[in-house]
Amino acid sequence: MSNYHIKHLEEYYQVYRKSVRNPEVFWEEIAEEHFLWRKKWDTVLSWDFSKPEVKWFEGAQLNITENCIDRHLYTRGDKTAIIFEPNNPKEEALHITYKQLHERVCKFANVLKQQGVSKGDRVCVYLPMIPELAIAVLACARIGAIHSVVFAGFSSSALATRINDASCKMVITSDGSFRGAKTIDLKGIVDEALKECECVDTVLVVNRINSDIHMESGRDKWLAPLLEKASGNFKPEIMNAEDPLFILYTSGSTGKPKGMVHTTAGYMVYTAYTFKNVFQYREQDVYWCTADIGWITGHSYIVYGPLCNGATTVMFEGVPSYPEFDRFWEIVEKHKVNQFYTAPTAIRALAKEGVTHLEKHDLSSLKVLGTVGEPINEEAWHWYDDNVGKRKAPIVDTWWQTETGGIMITPIAFATPTKPTYATLPFIGIQPALICENGKEIKGNQVDGRLCIKFPWPSMARTIWGNHERYRDTYFSAYKNMYFTGDGALRDEVGYYRITGRVDDVIIVSGHNLGTAPIEDAINEHPAVAESAIVGVPHDVKGNALFGFVTLKETGEGRNQDNLRKEINQLITEQIGPIAKLDTIQFTNGLPKTRSGKIMRRILRKIASNDVSNLGDISTLLNPEVVEEIIKSVQFK
Numbered sequence: 190m191s192n193y194h195i196k197h198l199e200e201y202y203q204v205y206r207k208s209v210r211n212p213e214v215f216w217e218e219i220a221e222e223h224f225l226w227r228k229k230w231d232t233v234l235s236w237d238f239s240k241p242e243v244k245w246f247e248g249a250q251l252n253i254t255e256n257c258i259d260r261h262l263y264t265r266g267d268k269t270a271i272i273f274e275p276n277n278p279k280e281e282a283l284h285i286t287y288k289q290l291h292e293r294v295c296k297f298a299n300v301l302k303q304q305g306v307s308k309g310d311r312v313c314v315y316l317p318m319i320p321e322l323a324i325a326v327l328a329c330a331r332i333g334a335i336h337s338v339v340f341a342g343f344s345s346s347a348l349a350t351r352i353n354d355a356s357c358k359m360v361i362t363s364d365g366s367f368r369g370a371k372t373i374d375l376k377g378i379v380d381e382a383l384k385e386c387e388c389v390d391t392v393l394v395v396n397r398i399n400s401d402i403h404m405e406s407g408r409d410k411w412l413a414p415l416l417e418k419a420s421g422n423f424k425p426e427i428m429n430a431e432d433p434l435f436i437l438y439t440s441g442s443t444g445k446p447k448g449m450v451h452t453t454a455g456y457m458v459y460t461a462y463t464f465k466n467v468f469q470y471r472e473q474d475v476y477w478c479t480a481d482i483g484w485i486t487g488h489s490y491i492v493y494g495p496l497c498n499g500a501t502t503v504m505f506e507g508v509p510s511y512p513e514f515d516r517f518w519e520i521v522e523k524h525k526v527n528q529f530y531t532a533p534t535a536i537r538a539l540a541k542e543g544v545t546h547l548e549k550h551d552l553s554s555l556k557v558l559g560t561v562g563e564p565i566n567e568e569a570w571h572w573y574d575d576n577v578g579k580r581k582a583p584i585v586d587t588w589w590q591t592e593t594g595g596i597m598i599t600p601i602a603f604a605t606p607t608k609p610t611y612a613t614l615p616f617i618g619i620q621p622a623l624i625c626e627n628g629k630e631i632k633g634n635q636v637d638g639r640l641c642i643k644f645p646w647p648s649m650a651r652t653i654w655g656n657h658e659r660y661r662d663t664y665f666s667a668y669k670n671m672y673f674t675g676d677g678a679l680r681d682e683v684g685y686y687r688i689t690g691r692v693d694d695v696i697i698v699s700g701h702n703l704g705t706a707p708i709e710d711a712i713n714e715h716p717a718v719a720e721s722a723i724v725g726v727p728h729d730v731k732g733n734a735l736f737g738f739v740t741l742k743e744t745g746e747g748r749n750q751d752n753l754r755k756e757i758n759q760l761i762t763e764q765i766g767p768i769a770k771l772d773t774i775q776f777t778n779g780l781p782k783t784r785s786g787k788i789m790r791r792i793l794r795k796i797a798s799n800d801v802s803n804l805g806d807i808s809t810l811l812n813p814e815v816v817e818e819i820i821k822s823v824q825f826k
């Protein structure tokens with residue numbers, strides 16, 4: 190057990206050294222001691238970043254749900270696995286024990302089988318944060334189907350793209366969802382999407398809001414009556430270590446979303462090991478991550494990591510502002526939450542509402558606080574530390590990505606001294622490198638560069654679904670023999686890392702990754718639009734806000750600009766979802782371009798942020814005169 194729970198900094202360094210000097214021996218020991226295998230591996234690791242190909246625990250056989258559920262039945266059968274806190278605080282919270290979870294997952298797995306889903310098939314899950322979401326994911330894993338969860342805030346068109354890309358044969362959804370004071374017609378969105386998806390033959394529908402919806406005969410089926418008839422036992426499908434477990438889409442700077450493929454054994458080992466250590470989870474603790482299971486944070490640190498450790502994990506259906514801005518704190522008090530993991534954007538939004546919301550509640554159960562998804566600014570860090578953790582709960586600022594599957598750079602609670610805005614040290618087994626523009630590694634401390642990872646780790650994505658070449662080009666072609674993260678980082682005098690943000694055209698808004706290209710494509714579909722460019726500008730709650738520069742065709746020039754703005758945002762909502770709406774739309778007569786026709790976003794970013802004192806040399810542009818024009822039009826607003 191010595192390697193499993195790291196308790197102080199010295200131990201961290203010892204274990205870290207071991208993990209990088211002899212990774213195979215290290216991970217073999219972790220895998221051997223803490224998981225249930227149907228068959229052990231032949232080879233711990235084989236890898237070649239030039240292909241790229243990475244395999245962990247090859248030859249091993251297992252089912253991840255046996256690790257997440259079955260093996261706890263003997264020791265923790267009556268322990269709560271999932272606490273479900275509904276959107277409406279007047280609706281009772283549900284406590285689902287490991288035994289009940291086992292039965293519900295088995296029933297669901299039987300339904301999936303009866304409906305013709307088998308090992309390797311793709312199933313799209315488009316559900317709100319209700320227990321059925323976690324259960325559906327686990328049921329897929331139990332039968333060996335590959336789940337592709339799509340965040341239920343995405344539009345029908347974004348959903349259709351993802352369903353088609355993975356050629357899913359089934360969609361699991363609900364009649365609707367509750368979100369604060371609103372209800373959302375999820376099934377209507379699915380119906381719209383499926384007009385474009387020939388691959389789907391079955392839609393399973395959870396009744397969540399009791400609404401009268403259209404059910405397409407032969408295709409749509411209510412889930413409840415099927416579950417009622419199903420057996421509560423299901424022998425898990427035995428999977429190979431490298432069989433895909435799930436696909437999860439993430440935005441790239443160009444092109445369509447990338448379906449990141451995560452495989453079974455390595456993902457399980459790494460998410461479980463990081464969960465236990467980063468949050469220092471103990472047997473009686475109640476852990477709450479406020480993310481949605483539609484994102485990687487929810488996959489790894491609401492479902493798989495916690496359940497693999499036999500933890501109690503909270504699932505919250507609602508939003509932090511409903512019915513009041515004290516909802517998070519009310520839940521912490523109600524369920525005596527010990528570890529609380531959220532996004533900087535939520536912290537900033539709550540900080541804005543003042544501390545009176547916090548003062549109404551007893552937060553003394555909190556032992557560890559976490560953040561994820563974007564850089565946390567110093568002010569928000571201190572607000573979190575002072576008011577939520579009362580300076581007693583360490584903040585783990587965890588840096589990682591959809592692609593990395595698990596937490597990569599992070600403090601280990603109670604072991605690593607924290608430092609505001611720093612994700613601090615690489616997790617066990619992780620070998621980061623900072624690289625300068627010419628591709629050379631920058632050694633030593635007090636330096637900055639592009640963040641890469643030099644050595645494989647168990648939970649890294651293995652490919653992009655259906656497009657291995659894109660996987661290679663995006664992550665392994667910038668620097669030889671390195672995984673390139675797309676982020677910039679600096680290393681301080683003691684070797685702590687601070688993530689400085691994306692160095693590509695991905696903008697993180699409220700913790701959500703948004704590629705500029707898909708948003709620009711949506712805008713350009715407007716008949717009056719000739720061209721557009723999106724940049725991010727600093728925003729005190731969202732981290733970044735989207736600022737769009739749009740040039741109109743002649744036909745659009747006489748049109749009312751406010752109406753055009755509304756129409757453009759409507760198009761973005763339809764194509765991607767409301768999260769990608771622009772805060773500001775500036776119409777211009779042209780966009781600054783290089784002589785080869787590339788839009789100079791660097792200049793636009795400065796103009797949008799009102800930082801025009803040093804625009805650099807613009808004389809080499811194709812159209813330097815538009816820069817002055819744009820500056821004027823923005824300043825006149």
Ligand code: PRX
Pocket residue numbers: 439485486560561562563564565586587588589590591592612674675676688690691697700701702
């Ligand atoms: O830019 C980094 C930022 O979020 C990106 C990954 O986004 P996504 O794949 O959606 O996964 C988010 C949840 C793991 C990264 O490339 N990011 C994530 N965590 C941090 C962060 N930036 C700074 N500090 C963090 N703790």
